[in-house]
Amino acid sequence: MNAQTIDYSKLQRQVDAHPYPLLFATISGAHLYGFPSADSDFDLRGVHLLPLEQVVGLDPGEETVEKEGIHDGLEMDLVTHDAKKFFTLMLRKNGYVLEQLLSPLVVHTTPEHEELKSIAQDCITRFHGHHYLGFAATQWKLFGKDDPPKVKPLLYVYRVLLTGIHLMRTGQVEANLLTLNQAAKLPYIDELVERKLAGAEKGTLDTADLTFHEREYVRLIGELESAMEKSTLPEQATGKAVLNDLLVRLRTERKE
Structure with missing residues (x-):
């Protein structure tokens, strides 16, 4: 049902133009979720590394770069986001950054x-x-x-809810709605995706x-x-020490 082919070479050129070295850049949004329209924009997300002088000096660097x-x-x-900011978000209950990190659509x-993908399981x-409950309420x-x-x-409502349910049951991050629905088996998902891809004429719902x-x-x-309630996942992330070691190594050893 993918209505848009991804031209990675064009996306790579934008990544190459980034002002700071990148640890990764992946595709998020509708492409990751499995229902991009022909005119969907590309949501690129990633982690950059600020120069050491912008971290320890008086003038702060750009924690977030948007283009x-x-x-x-x-x-x-x-x-x-700069590595420190992104690593901090990984240690919070922020599924969005984990989806970005683990996206299979890698630019x-x-x-x-x-390394980060391996550490993610401990976060x-x-x-x-x-x-995901809060995200679903916002989308609703x-x-x-x-x-x-x-x-x-x-x-987006269904994508968020099925991602959260799947994560609680399996401990695995999966953001593609069509993949999630292979297990959830909601009979209306395929039709909704088809209607969304068909455009504005079929992209609305009636009262029923x-x-x-x-x-x-x-x-x-x-x-x-x-x-x-039934999940066997831990209550706290255990990856802080490993993330800290990686951040220190990136700051002190990575070459520009």
């Missing part, structure tokens, strides 16, 4: 990226379920603002649809809460 626009005919949004990688906790509010309601934000999906939203919230 958006149309380049080589592709609309893209590039956001990267740029390094040996340190592979997953039962309390990441709260991240966005869905409810449209009149008539649109398919796209509804797909809205009532049904509201029941499903409440049901899946309950499933996520139940999965959290």
